[in-house]
Amino acid sequence: MIHDPEQLSLDVTADESVVKPNVSVSLGLIVTELVINALKHAFPDGRTGKIVVDYHARGPNWSLSVTDNGVGMPQDPADARPGLGTSIVEALARQLDAVVQVAAAHPGTAVTVARSQIAAVRPTAEAV
Ligand SMILES: Nc1ncnc2c1ncn2[C@@H]1O[C@H](COP(=O)(O)OP(=O)(O)OP(=O)(O)O)[C@@H](O)[C@H]1O
Numbered sequence: 001m002i003h004d005p006e007q008l009s010l011d012v013t014a015d016e017s018v019v020k021p022n023v024s025v026s027l028g029l030i031v032t033e034l035v036i037n038a039l040k041h042a043f044p045d046g047r048t049g050k051i052v053v054d055y056h057a058r059g060p061n062w063s064l065s066v067t068d069n070g071v072g073m074p075q076d077p078a079d080a081r082p083g084l085g086t087s088i089v090e091a092l093a094r095q096l097d098a099v100v101q102v103a104a105a106h107p108g109t110a111v112t113v114a115r116s117q118i119a120a121v122r123p124t125a126e127a128v
């Protein structure tokens with residue numbers, strides 16, 4: 001997919017956490033769409049750059065991000081019209097109880113899909 005590592009590099013960092021098979025399939029589909037987006041849209045005209053994928057989890061919560069240092073999302077909303085990819089990522093994130101955030105990375109774009117459930121706090125014996 002990347003012919004010249006001098007032109008474009010892909011770095012992946014992930015912790016040792018384990019998820020259920022159905023969750024890993026959804027995470028894989030999300031990563032695929034976001035990395036393809038970076039390859040397709042972030043580096044036009046032979047621009048060089050870097051894509052970084054990070055995944056880490058803590059208890060039931062996790063965060064998956066794909067960041068590039070490309071041209072950034074189009075300024076004109078008409079050019080940034082959501083395609084099928086955006087709908088798929090949103091739908092998969094919803095299934096996983098996660099939220100999608102798209103931010104400017106100066107330069108580039110950072111897309112984070114994160115599940116951040118607040119743990120239920122059980123009252124302690126003294127508090128009851
Ligand atoms: N990493 C990125 N850098 C710059 N622009 C982006 C990036 N990711 C998405 N975009 C912009 O957001 C638009 C919507 O992305 P989306 O994935 O929904 O659709 P698409 O990639 O154009 O088509 P599809 O995903 O259906 O093949 C893109 O057309 C592009 O303009």
Ligand SMILES: [Mg+2]
Nearest residue numbers: 037083085086
């Ligand atoms: Mg896309």
